[in-house]
Amino acid sequence: MSEPETQDARTSGRRLLGGVAGVLAALAGLGLAEGAAALLSGVTGPFLAVGNRMVDAAPGQLKDFAVEHFGTNDKPVLLGGIAAALLLITLVAGAVGVRRPRVGLGVFAVMSVVATVAMVTDRSATAGTGARLVPAVVLAVASLGGLHLMLAALRGVPAASTPGSTPAERSLDRRRFLLAAGAVTVGAVVGGALTRAYGGLAAAADRAGVRLPRPSTPAPPVPEGVEVGVKGVTPYLTSNADFYRVDTALKVPDVPLDTWTLRVHGMVDKELELTYDDLLARDLVERRITLTCVSNEVGGPYLGNATWLGVPVRELLAEAGVKDGADAVRSRSADDWTAGTPLDRLMDDQDEALVAIAMNGEPLPLKHGFPARLVTPGLYGYVSATKWLTELEVTRFSDFTAYWTNKGYDAQAPIKTSSRIDVPDSFARVKAGRVPVAGVAWSQTRGIEKVEVRIDGGPWQAARLGEADNKNTWRQWVFPWDAEPGNHRIEVRAEDGSGYTQTGARAPIAPDGSTGWHSVTVFVA
Template sequence: MLPVTERQRTREAAAGVPLGALIGLLAGAAALGVAELAAAFTGPRSAPLIAVGGTAVDLTPEWLKDFAIRTFGTHDKQVLLGTVAAGAVVCAALIGVLARRHRVPASGGLALLGLAGVAAALTRPSTTAVAAVPALAGTAAGVAALLLLSARAARAAAAHRACGDRRGFLFGAGGTVLVAALSGTAGRLLAGRRSVAGARRNLRLPAPSSPAAPLPAGAGLRVPGVTPFVPPGRDFYRVDTALVLPQVDPGTWTLRVHGMVDRPFEITFDELLRLPLLERDITLTCVSNEVGGPYAGHARWLGASLPELLRRAGVRSGADQVLSRSADGFTASTPIETVMDGRDALLAVGMNGEPLPIAHGFPARLVVPGLFGYVSATKWVVDLKVTRFADDRAYWTRRGWADHAPVHTMARIDVPGALKRVRAGWVPVAGVAWAQHRGIAAVEVRVDGGPWRRAHLAPVPNTDTWRQWFLEWDAAPGTHRLEARATDATGAVQTERRADPYPSGATGWHSVVVTVT
């Protein structure tokens, strides 16, 4: 049997673990609150959680990024930030437990976490030294709170009957909570003042000098469950690297066009709106889209001609790419030959009759039909550098994705859905197909590996859009496999060969298995 004093020490040590964890969590909350307040002045991307999250995105291997997009879809960013926050909570709790006996090493551990935040903030694209301020301020607040609370907890433990010591710890803990809450709330309120939602709401776009023709009658098939030809804006897919939406004020926005050009120039948003604006129906597709996946969307875009902007600058011989950069530092590389081949490549300012949503690039973005978005659809664009692929690499191409990324010919079955149960008899099989800038000439469907049957195609306004298709199937009871394939207007048939999205987009026939009763 242990001596009484040893038993007491063991009991006190065990009881000190939850208290130490609480101290660490309170210190971490103070650190994050103060950091958020500082980030309201230096920019939201400099907040430690956002900066660390952005670095995590950059360092994540491609297979894990694909898994996150497939598994979590448009919620992948929330999952990432939640994971970073959970890691911070665990680290703070462990540091607090360590501080119950070793305050100096624990403070050093918290300082190291702060330095990681500093490093992450300083390595973000288009950043300055001021980005380190939130992490430094937060670290100072966190270390101060850790030392204060652990010291008061130690005094209370040494004289546990002294109410004054307990009261001192409670006062310290309450003060720390107050600092964390007030600074965090103030930071969020101040950051909200950066929002450009009001500027977007008040913006009135000019009428297009070249309006799009009305959609042909029947472009949207009235088949329940088929994706609308023009989906509601809230349903338009969003895949990008921005953990916080850039808030770009159109009043201060400029686009710089430079590099291998004869006449570099800058243009303001007001000047952009005074240019001839084109209105065009264009379907975009993300390279992360799996076969049959949801990351394709259609909209009516309004914007200035990108080829005309490049002609104004005077592209020099030897240049083969436009390296575009967004306000948050993301870059994309677009082949110049594709931009200049006659397609309606746009510097877009409008989407479906309204200014661009903030989530989709307000105030300006690129839209180049026929290419996957990672080389053609830079949101919040602020810079166009005419250069060569041999000299400059963009965000995704540095990570092994293809330089030239034409969208593949693809058909998707929307109805019946995978693993659905349908009644025997005539069943509608319908969906969408796309081969932007080539156009869809045919869609075929087969059942259980049988003969291919041609589907009815809805009319489309141009070859840059997706196309709805429809087939009636006389379904017999049992379990059946439906497959679809498309043929583009060049005569190329969608390949059966299965390939993952990396490095140049997924390929293969889309199929669903259904049960007929």
């Protein structure tokens, strides 16, 4: 092998090791910073802080795209994308840093600054600025220091006879590199261990210790016949494990009970500040209510029906005393997410909105809002169902905007009358003869009075409805179809209690919910 080829091989090998050094330094910095954040209360680590800032900065159209294409996997996809970008950037920075260390270290410095800004401004953090800066300092020192040590070893020292030699001509200090790489790797492992040991949610232990009182006003028994008895139809009551989750939190907020309060303030005569025990001590009511997310496309999965236990919001507002001129309530979550709800919907004594503390007979699951959340019948969740609830501010719509209205969504968003075919699936193959077509329909606060099905654009035919529970819950339905061989298109529409028939005009989820008839295509053999 010629001398130039040998030098090329050395250069290529050192660049590869430089890339490895960049990745190791980043892992050490992130690991130790995340570990430091786990040891501190109310501090978000750099990885999630950057992700949160990206979520907040993303336009509504990007959110719609993510939910449409990735569903409830949108958060793992985002975090995976951040991780992949970080891997690529640190790999390149380390490789370039072998010959140009200032460039490599400069890239790491810029990333540290970005992470620091994200941590200091993170809306989900509750600690002061000083505490938020601790993991930022750890990140900068560990990542920059680790990269500097490894790059210095890779650049080596010049031979005595060639003091002006280039890095490729210098001898690689292998021992020094291995020691530096080993130390950096230990840092990454220690950081990961700290995060694993202390990064759990303190609220989980609090939730496990909650003993729910009996409701003062229990929900009536579920009527017989709400289920139509068709395999594959969505169950009438959605289990906590299967209930949809759509929110902006990349990590479930940790809200321990000893630091949590619910504040009712704003345009009121008397501010209230309630602890969890205060809520437990009140007269609790139990209601079955179907929730729907505005992200639900026609025929989509983002709705569920549950039994909720809580305090009527109207009672809290009445106790605080609402002042004249108010028309809205801005709710705020523990991670500083906001929603605006029409005041009259929260004061309604027929369609009671709740500050809910339990779901299907158990304390709210952490991912569904423990310790408390809003549950408001008839409105899409982005204006009515704030999780990890900490504030109810009585105000006017003209005086504020909320998280999603800042991104172009309507300020008031009543749920639209809709229906869905659960069985058969689209593109299913079924046998000729009697085939049950079945699903669910919903129109919260109005109820469902009729569901109709049509085949291949023919006449609309009435389906059989399951028994009605209340006007704030969905209804199952079934249509017995005499299926003939061939390809067929099945459509469904619903009529609500006001006499309105669901429109077939297609509209996207933005700015106030999708519309259109759900349809499936099946092959009959």
